[in-house]
Amino acid sequence: MKIPVEELRAKAAKFQSRIHWRNAREYVAALVVIATFGRALWKNPHIVPRIASALIVAGAIYIVWHLWKSGAPKFLPADMGRVDCVRFYRRELERQRDLLRSVWKWYIGPLIPGMALSFIYAVAIAPADRRWHRVVGGAVLAAFIWIIGWMNQRAAGRLDGRIAELDREAGSV
């Protein structure tokens, strides 16, 4: 089987554009957050929700900056022929592991200060008989976020195990 070079070129561009589109979706989501909370920062007369909105906007800007700084990963790295199978596989596992491990730091974490402040303010201003609803709602949201972070860390731990197994296998005689 031989594929014409023009077709190969088109397919290579298509593969790479899939990654660019994935990143573009993240940028759009961040822009929506910035626009929504930017508006709240501008319109809300109360100081605490304005600070919370500013924190969320700052967090979203940090996420966008991190995405841009990391750059788009290569779908088919050009050095595939130079790297032997063990090293290539290990590198892919490490990349995935590091991505999962850093989710707290650059994807969830930046938004937490603003969200936490919003929640505290919402509880503080709620009527006494409705306060516990908001506390429970906030606790459920916090638990959900924690579970996502925990699952990512667990997946990163499993990848650590696979890397160690690969090292043992590659090193054993």
Next chain:
Amino acid sequence: MGYAPARRDHCALIRHYSFSTITRLCCKKLCAVTTTSDVRGQNDLYEQAATEYGAALARLARGYEGDPDKRRDLLQEIHVALWRSFGGFDGLCSLRTWVYRVAHNAAASHVIRQRRARPHMMVSLEEVDALRIEPETDRNVALSRLTDLIRRLKPLDRQVILAWLDGMDAAEIGELTGLSSGNVATKVHRIKSILARDFQGARNERS
């Protein structure tokens, strides 16, 4: 075709730039001279590789992916990866080793992506060796079961068995995978034992 810098350009460079800048500029001009021939070389290398190893790449894709549609996608990915890689082919290894490395690495990426979507257990050669499978003498059934088994193997073991079935010797498999020769020899010994014991019908599959 290419770029032929005039003599006066060189004198101007020497008068006005530092040595490191001149070196960098010369490299840029050299790259400009060789760009067109690089692209032709990349395309020629791909044509040669696709002609010589096209069938082997199809077999390799079959060893990694059971679903026919995904296998077709994988094979296309391998060809794209191969073509792209030839832009940086340095000749430090044989064309064969380069082709197999690209193919196996592209396929390994595919396996990683598939496992993210559908996690499933993978087994090692040692675990297969320890199993007692009912021996199969019918060639087609044996080949089908062997292919299914290969797809369940962990990536490194899968790479070794596919390379061995494609006629690579221990040294070539070591160069391809990065495994030590002793490690390769152990795995090849296990492969032979499993084939002889459980897949008698497929014994002559190695081509």
